[in-house]
Amino acid sequence: MTWSVEVRRAPDPGRLAADVREGLTKTPVEIPPKWFYDEKGSQLFDEITELPEYYPTRTEAAILTEHAAELPRVGTVVELGAGYSRKTRLLLESVQPSLFVPLDVSEEPIREAAVRITRDFPAIEVRGIVADFEDELAPLPGADGARMVVFLGSTIGNLTPGPRAEFLRRVFRATAPGDLFLLGADLVKDPIRLVQAYDDSAGVTAAFNKNVLHVLARELDLDPGALDPDDFDHVAVYNDVDDRIEMRLRARRALVVPLLGLEWRISAGEELLTETSAKFRVDGLRTELAEAGFAVVTTWTDAAADFSLTLARRL
Numbered sequence: 001m002t003w004s005v006e007v008r009r010a011p012d013p014g015r016l017a018a019d020v021r022e023g024l025t026k027t028p029v030e031i032p033p034k035w036f037y038d039e040k041g042s043q044l045f046d047e048i049t050e051l052p053e054y055y056p057t058r059t060e061a062a063i064l065t066e067h068a069a070e071l072p073r074v075g076t077v078v079e080l081g082a083g084y085s086r087k088t089r090l091l092l093e094s095v096q097p098s099l100f101v102p103l104d105v106s107e108e109p110i111r112e113a114a115v116r117i118t119r120d121f122p123a124i125e126v127r128g129i130v131a132d133f134e135d136e137l138a139p140l141p142g143a144d145g146a147r148m149v150v151f152l153g154s155t156i157g158n159l160t161p162g163p164r165a166e167f168l169r170r171v172f173r174a175t176a177p178g179d180l181f182l183l184g185a186d187l188v189k190d191p192i193r194l195v196q197a198y199d200d201s202a203g204v205t206a207a208f209n210k211n212v213l214h215v216l217a218r219e220l221d222l223d224p225g226a227l228d229p230d231d232f233d234h235v236a237v238y239n240d241v242d243d244r245i246e247m248r249l250r251a252r253r254a255l256v257v258p259l260l261g262l263e264w265r266i267s268a269g270e271e272l273l274t275e276t277s278a279k280f281r282v283d284g285l286r287t288e289l290a291e292a293g294f295a296v297v298t299t300w301t302d303a304a305a306d307f308s309l310t311l312a313r314r315l
């Protein structure tokens with residue numbers, strides 16, 4: 001079978017500049033997590049998925065392995081925030097679509113997955129899309145039969161409640177009645193385990209977090225050394241009011257960073273918010289899905305209820 005990659009909207013410096021300008025007005029200063037994922041960031045996240053502390057990937061893979069045979073067959077599988085689509089093969093074997101559409105802001109993993117999946121599943125055509133899932137998703141390619149939109153890895157947790165509701169409505173608008181939505185979401189649990197999952201002993205998550213500073217320096221043409229990742233510490237904390245992990249970068253010293261025609265003053269000890277990762281309850285997910293026009297068909301969890309996989313039908 002063939003594969004192709006459509007670049008709908010490559011991550012461009014103009015968008016990054018707009019996000020940084022907006023982020024600078026917030027307290028704490030925020031940099032949206034999508035900017036972690038240049039080629040290096042995607043590779044670092046792939047390494048994170050193998051870490052002993054990072055239970056979400058292997059738990060979600062185990063749930064998929066156990067229940068993939070119960071998933072209905074569809075014509076098209078669309079995967080949002082697909083990355084390297086490593087777990088997706090577990091469901092492609094049973095769902096047997098004729099078309100697989102991985103969509104991600106990061107191009108390199110899409111290309112790698114397209115080659116690998118076309119080789120391993122000769123009956124499936126792969127049409128990758130480089131795009132931002134915070135933009136309108138329609139039109140999505142489709143083959144004969146229903147679509148299944150797949151969103152794994154608890155990437156949904158990186159969206160705060162307002163943008164999350166908007167995202168679910170975008171999925172609704174891009175699908176038709178009867179289409180399916182398969183959502184992987186991390187569940188509320190012991191904060192100590194959560195913090196360990198985002199602050200591993202090998203320092204891979206720290207490198208991933210600091211990668212956003214490399215992206216900023218490169219894409220916004222900063223003077224060499226103006227934003228040195230060594231001037232920051234990686235911090236992961238659990239916010240039990242909002243049920244979310246927060247990844248931050250804490251400045252080791254006061255800094256003045258010339259960027260976008262401004263002087264960005266960072267005080268010693270100041271923290272930049274680089275990612276929030278919400279943790280869910282099964283009932284809460286059901287409500288959020290219902291509000292967006294999806295009826296839950298079933299939710300599977302592992303025995304310890306660490307992670308959930310929810311299959312919902314678009315109304």
Ligand SMILES: C[S@@+](CC[C@H](N)C(=O)[O-])C[C@H]1O[C@@H](n2cnc3c(N)ncnc32)[C@H](O)[C@@H]1O
Pocket residue numbers: 033034037042045049057080081082083084085087103104105106131132133134152153154155
């Ligand atoms: C937490 S990783 C999950 C990767 C993979 N789905 C998994 O389960 O291992 C998040 C993925 O979403 C992608 N991503 C993040 N923000 C995005 C956005 N706004 N639009 C499209 N892709 C995005 C990243 O490039 C990355 O591949």
